[in-house]
Amino acid sequence: MSFLIKMLKYISNQLQKIMLTPNHILLNVEIVTERLLLQPISIVYEDDIFKEFNEEITTYTYPCPARDISETRSFIEDSIAGMKNEKDLHCVILDKDTQEFLGCAGIHNINGKSPELGIWLKKSAHGNGYGLETIAALKKWADNNLEYEQLIYPVDKANIPSKRIPEKLSGKIAREFEQVNLSGRVLQIIEFRIPKN
Numbered sequence: 681m682s683f684l685i686k687m688l689k690y691i692s693n694q695l696q697k698i699m700l701t702p703n704h705i706l707l708n709v710e711i712v713t714e715r716l717l718l719q720p721i722s723i724v725y726e727d728d729i730f731k732e733f734n735e736e737i738t739t740y741t742y743p744c745p746a747r748d749i750s751e752t753r754s755f756i757e758d759s760i761a762g763m764k765n766e767k768d769l770h771c772v773i774l775d776k777d778t779q780e781f782l783g784c785a786g787i788h789n790i791n792g793k794s795p796e797l798g799i800w801l802k803k804s805a806h807g808n809g810y811g812l813e814t815i816a817a818l819k820k821w822a823d824n825n826l827e828y829e830q831l832i833y834p835v836d837k838a839n840i841p842s843k844r845i846p847e848k849l850s851g852k853i854a855r856e857f858e859q860v861n862l863s864g865r866v867l868q869i870i871e872f873r874i875p876k877n
Contacts, residue, residue, distance in 0.1 A: 706763035711771070713817045716810060718771040721759045721784060725772050726752050728781040732802035735863075740836035741800060744862040759786075766791065769821075773801065773814055785814045787822060787831075794873070795822065796832040799842075806841070815845050823877050830873040837868040846872035 711718040730752040734745050746752040762768035770786040783801035797818060801810055819831060833846040837856070845851075851872035859867045 706766060706769050707760070709769060709771070709821070711817050711821050712776065713813050715776055716782070716813055716817070717774045717776045717779070718785065718814065718817060719774065720763060721756055721770040721772050721786075723753065723756055725781055726756055728772075728802075729756070729784065732781070732783070733800065736803060737800055738861070738863060739865070740839040740842065740867065742859065742861045742867070762788075769818075771818075773799075773805075773810065782810055783814075785818060787818055787826075790822075790826055790828075793829045794832050795826065795828055796834065797874075799845075811842060812845050812848055816849060819849060819874060819877075828876055830875050833872040833874060834869050835872065837870050843870065846874055849874050 707720050709718075709720060726749060730746055730749045733743075733752070738745050746755070759768065759770035763770060767790065768786055768788045769790060771784065773782040773785055774780065775782060781802070782805040783799065785797075785799040788796040788798060797815055799811055799814055815833070822828060822831060832854075833851055835842045835846070837843070851874040853870055854873040855871050857869050857871070859869050861867055
């Protein structure tokens with residue numbers, strides 16, 4: 681009987697993947713937590729992203745700040761294309777009650793064995809536990825919707841608050857390496873691997 685149940689679950693999962701178009705899957709994802717709402721990125725947030733993804737925020741990230749709003753628009757358009765092609769999930773992070781923009785997060789390479797998590801929060805949102813709440817919610821969504829072995833969470837060694845996130849989610853250090861970001865800074869990356877539940 682348990683084999684039959686497993687087989688039915690597998691068939692149901694495969695049918696969902698076949699029957700639903702990318703527009704129905706990733707462009708309509710909404711993840712709700714105790715305090716946050718994660719929605720697919722859209723052009724509506726281009727001003728917020730352009731303003732808040734600044735030099736200070738990008739200290740520990742691979743991307744650099746946009747020089748003008750057209751670069752932000754291109755990023756959003758590329759993110760939407762990645763969702764339509766079922767490659768990535770890109771979300772804006774909003775305060776659930778006020779709808780205030782707090783940052784962006786996502787899962788890259790969602791069809792691989794090791795999708796990669798990413799997040800950034802605007803400066804005024806730091807220190808509230810939103811990062812852990814967001815990444816835990818994305819992991820839960822991935823556990824329920826993706827076939828993967830582990831999630832990758834790369835973080836600069838100096839970014840202590842962000843480093844605590846994968847540690848709290850049973851992440852283990854897989855490797856360490858240097859990476860030059862798009863602003864020319866050398867990052868000391870620690871790559872955590874978070875197992876699927």
